[in-house]
Amino acid sequence: MPDRSSETLDLAQRGYAHPDVLVSTQWVADHLNDPDVRIIESNEDPLLYASGHLPGAVEVDWAHDLNNPLRRDYLDQREFEQLMSRLGATPQTTLVFYGDKNNWWATYAFWVFQLFGHDRARIMDGGRNKWHAEGRPLTREVPQYKPTRYKALPRDDRHIRAFRDQVYQHVQVNLPLVDVRSPEEYRGERLHMPDYPNEGALRGGHIPGAVNVPWSRAVNPDGSFKSASELRRIYESEQKLSPDDEIITYCRIGERSSHTWFVLKYLLGYDRVRNYDGSWTEWGNLVNVPIER
Amino acid sequence: MAEYPDRLKDTLADFNFVTTRSERAELLIDIAGRFEPVPARIATRPYAEEYRVPACESDAYVWSERQPDGTLKFHFAVENPQGLSAQAMAVILDETLSGAPLEQVATVSPDIVLRIFGSEISMGKGQGLMEMVRTVQRHARSTLAEQAS
Structure with missing residues (x-):
């Protein structure tokens, strides 16, 4: 018998090895005001976040926030600490990434964050398109979060990055x-x-x-x-x-x-x-x- | 080489004053807000493949309509509802190149994409937007060739 289309299956029914790393659009809708959750939009199109984003979501831009402006490399430990401080995140904060292009850029940001071992990280299944298609709210209001003092682990490239x-x-x-x-x-x-x-x-x-x-x-x-x-x-x-x-x-x-x-x-x-x-x-x-x- | 049309020169000059990423985004979002899809008298869905912009991830289409003075009026469709950058590019190309001398339209460099969107635009996004410029160029060149024959 053919599988049911995975579009109609709940995340828990899809048989993933680590299902907790994904959250649904409904889960995110239920946690928009959760102080322990920070929602992060990462896109290819630089206009999308400014045109409207999930309420309370902050933007992490792949070029400005994640890449070293001079060397071909990513941000270092101190820069990651500064980024997390700007996002108002602590080591206990659950980060939920989403974005355009079927989460292409969201998973890129997720990967970079894993170089610093912030494993309280999730991807919103379906990304920006699914949220939009479901008629869920977007806002142009850019949230301001109280800066935190985030102490990051040293960046560790060994396990998930190849040279x-x-x-x-x-x-x-x-x-x-x-x-x-x-x-x-x-x-x-x-x-x-x-x-x-x-x-x-x-x-x-x-x-x-x-x-x-x-x-x-x-x-x-x-x-x-x-x-x-x-x-x-x-x-x-x-x-x-x-x-x-x-x-x-x-x-x-x-x-x-x-x-x-x-x-x-x-x-x-x-x-x-x-x-x-x-x-x-x-x-x-x-x-x-x-x-x- | 022919000069750029005046309206395009003015628009590019506007972008020279942009100093921050957020300023650029706000300006482009305002421009995209003026986007009007191709009228039904020109084309209706499903759009013919020959009008599709190659390599554009936002599924953009371009049509041109001959004007009595020999210039072209450009029309666009952007099928990806999240294709804001493509919509902004379409508005800029329509507002600055429709009605402009075809010799000038034919020489507009795709590099205007970098002046408008900034040099840090991703390659995939930049490629699609540049293809929109090249498609408009091709319409102008083809019309010029017809007029010359």
Whole structure:
């Protein structure tokens, strides 16, 4: 018998390995005024938060808040403490991320926050689109929260982030990678915006051994995540990945692949998944590394 | 190279005065509020694929309507209800390029997207918006070619 569409299933019925990491739009609606919950919107489109957001939600912008403005790296421990202070968050605060593009940028922010070990973090299933489609309220009022004194853990990149030398070693021993870009990018038929110096690459193709699973296959048309059985069909039956595998995900700059990292790690319970944020903009520009098409 | 149309020069000058991210967002949201989708006399859903803007994640479409003076009036649809940036871009392109000399429209650089939205716009978003400019350019060039033949 075919599975019921995961769009109609409650989160608890979808068979996820770590179901607590997702919350529904109704759960968020019920916690809009909960002082122990901070709702965070992270989008690709810089106009969306200002045009209307969930009541009480603060914005975390991937470019301004998460990236170092000079080095290609993320914020450091002190900057993360300042960010959390601005958000009015303490180590006990439950952070709920949501955003546009089926939570693509929300999972990216979630991933960066995990580098600092703030594990009281959730994703609102379906993101901004689902909230909007359900006719729930949006406001343009920007909330102000009393700054906190947040003491962060030192950033720890070892467990969920991969660097190029580690990726190279990974390739050498034939461990699996998941390329979450479009099939055209994977095949090297298209280089995104070659006239865009920040994010271009000199060579097209993919890292040897990588399978291609575009990130958006993990979501339903309404933006909610597919059920665990549907996800297993994609990643395990089709791509032959296993929960015991050590896996690296990548895309162009590491944002789309953070979505797949989230799916594998939390929804399917793969413990050893890292996101390679250097991704194709680094690998496709490196001298003398192997590339497949 | 032809100069940019005056209205486009004025609009770009307005954005030169923007100093903060929130100022830019508010200005663009105000502009997007003036968006009017393509009238039914020009097109109705489902829109033909030939009018779709390539690589635009907001599902934007562009049409042009020949005016008695030989210029073009541009019309847009943005099917993604969250496509605010595409709506703002559509308004700017319509308000500054409709009725402008086609030689000028044909030379507008897609880089105006960076001057309007800022250089930190994501590549995916920037690409779609630049494709809206290129699509308008193609309409102008095609009309110029027809007029020359």
